[in-house]
Amino acid sequence: MTMQVRGSKLAARLTASMAALALLGTGAVALAQNWSTTVVASDNGHKVGNPKAKTKLVEFMSYTCSHCADFAREGDAAIKLAYLPKGDVSYEIRHLLRDPFDLTAALLTQCGDPKKFMGNHNAIILSQEDWFEKGRKTTRAQQARWQFGSNGARRQAIASDLGFYELMENRGYTRAQLDKCLIDEAKANALAEASQADVEKYGLTGTPSFVMNGALLDGVHNWAALRPVLDKQR
Structure with a gap:
């Protein structure tokens, strides 16, 4: 009788342990979801993170804006590492086009699979000073x-003279693929129209500018100003 009771207790403990392990396993699967690797195309840019995140951050940027390059160096990695993985924040990069150089760069960053966008974006914005120098020469x-x-x-001439072809070819693109994107007039017009619509909708006056959950963040134009705003949403 004693052995039966002990056996029953042991069986109960094993059952409880197995249930706990099952719950732990479920939790481990949930923790494995990293939303920072999810990228979807939008009408004028790309959204990184959980599309259903409660906090939706949008950056309006220009590739010829030095402050945008500063933000890319200071803020992009921090957002990807600290705010996107859990899925409560999404980050969309949209293009505010100021000149033909912006449009050329935007067409190239959007060339191909949306999953390539962030790599394309970083390749061009983080090498801004290099192609600025090429432009000056x-x-x-x-x-x-x-x-x-x-x-x-x-646009093909700009891409050639500023070194965009080389940058993108180093990312695995062929010249033919890049040319196809550069001469896509329908895409170019769509980007220009969306950029103008965003300027009118939000009253944008400079870059980078940020919109959170549909509202323009007044006076927020760099990572130092944006970070405390994001931290309040966590």
């Missing part, structure tokens, strides 16, 4: 190619 003949010919040909 261009000849008048090169600059003339940026202003004459078809829109696609102008």
Whole structure:
């Protein structure tokens, strides 16, 4: 009888232990979900993170904006590592186009699979000073190619003279793939129209600017100002 009681207790403990392990296993699966690797295309950019996050952050940026490059260096990695993984914050990068250089860069960053966007974005924005320098060293003949010919040909000239082709080829693209994206006039027009619509909708006056849950964050234009706002949402 004693052995039966002890056996029953042992069986109960084993059952409880197995249940606990099952719950732990379920928790482990949940913890394995890292939303920072989820990227979906939007009408004027790309959203990283949980599409259903309660806090939706949107950055309006320009590739020719030095402050946007500063934000990319200081804020992008921090957002990806500290705010996106759990799924309560999403981060969308949208293009505020200021000139043909912006449009050329935006078309290239959006070229191909949406999953490639963040890598493309970082490759161009983080090397901004390098291609700025290339631009400063261009000849008048090169600059003339940026202003004459078809829109696609102008963008191809910009991409060649500023080193965009080389940057993107290092990411696995072929020249033919890049040219296809650069001469996509429908995509170029869509980006320009969406950019103008965003300016009018939110009253944007500069870059980077940030919108959180549909409201423009007044006076927030860098990581130091944005970080405490994000921390309040955690």
